[in-house]
Every structure is written in structure tokens, then in C-alpha cells.
Amino acid sequence: MADLSPAERILAAIRAIPPGQVAGYGHVARRAGLPGRARMVARVLREHSAPDLPWHRVLRSDGKIAFPPNSKGYREQTQRLRAEGVDVRAGRVRIAASVPDLDGNLDAALWRPR
DNA sequence: TGGGTGACAACGC
DNA sequence: AGCGTTGCCACCC
Numbered sequence: 393m394a395d396l397s398p399a400e401r402i403l404a405a406i407r408a409i410p411p412g413q414v415a416g417y418g419h420v421a422r423r424a425g426l427p428g429r430a431r432m433v434a435r436v437l438r439e440h441s442a443p444d445l446p447w448h449r450v451l452r453s454d455g456k457i458a459f460p461p462n463s464k465g466y467r468e469q470t471q472r473l474r475a476e477g478v479d480v481r482a483g484r485v486r487i488a489a490s491v492p493d494l495d496g497n498l499d500a501a502l503w504r505p506r
Numbered sequence: 507t508g509g510g511t512g513a514c515a516a517c518g519c
Numbered sequence: 520a521g522c523g524t525t526g527c528c529a530c531c532c
Contacts, residue, residue: 417514430514431528437513450513454520458513465513482520 398426402436409449412476414485416453434458448472456484 396404401424408423409415415423417430426432430453437447448469452458459466461483470480479486 418516421514428515428526429528431512432514434513435529447513452513453515460513469513484520 398424398429398432399436399440401425402433403440403442403445406433406437406445406447406450409446411446411449412478414449414451414455414473414478416451416455417458418453420450451485454484455487 402420405420405423406415409420417433418428420433421427421429424433433450437450441447450458457466457469457480459469466483470483473480473485
């Protein structure tokens, strides 16, 4: 990644998440070279909405969907994730026990839920 | 300069 | 798992 603006690096990091997999806001930030800026990822996501952006693969660090339960975005995201085979229950993605230790923390299992 | 807000995170219980 | 607190950062008014 050459000299892209922070926002562009964030978008690139999100586009890099493979289908069927997810990543936390903080994780995306670090991958974009912006440690500690999870909130900036959220802001960028709120403004920039591109058709090729897999925004639905970005979750909170605890694996929960960031939108208010039952909101438009919440339902959208849940549906999109399920369409990719991701197990979503009670507003949170279910990580398989096959992935060793990840006490509620996504980062360990990131990039390969299920 | 000061105060409020978020598609957040880490901790403690 | 749920909840409250604190820390954070980039804006906004």
C-alpha cells in the first residue's frame, strides 16, 4: 500500500477481508496502519458507502453487530453475513470452537470465524 | 477554549 | 453473556 490517505487505507483494509470472514473495527484500523483508531473506521464507514465495500464484515471486538438491534443496518448486515455462510445469533457472529481460545475476543479468530 | 457525539475498545464485576 | 466505566480519537457546534 503506497501513500494513500488514512481513509483510503481503511477502505482498502476492509476490502481485504475475504468473503465469509469478519474483522473488528480495531483490527481494521491496525491493518490500515492506524492503531487505536477504531472510531475513525466507524466514521469512515458511515460516510463512505461504495458498492464494492464489504462493510458487513466489520464487527465490534466482541463479535457483535454495531448497529442498534432491529435497525435497518442491523438487519441488512445480519442478512448479508448469513448469505456468506456466517453464523449470526442474537446480533453476534458465532465463532467455531475449532479455533483455539478466543475468549470473546475476535482478534484471535479474526479473518476466520465459523 | 470548552463541551458533546459516535457503525469503538479494554477492563472490571 | 450483560453492564457500567474509562480511555480514545476525529469531528462538530
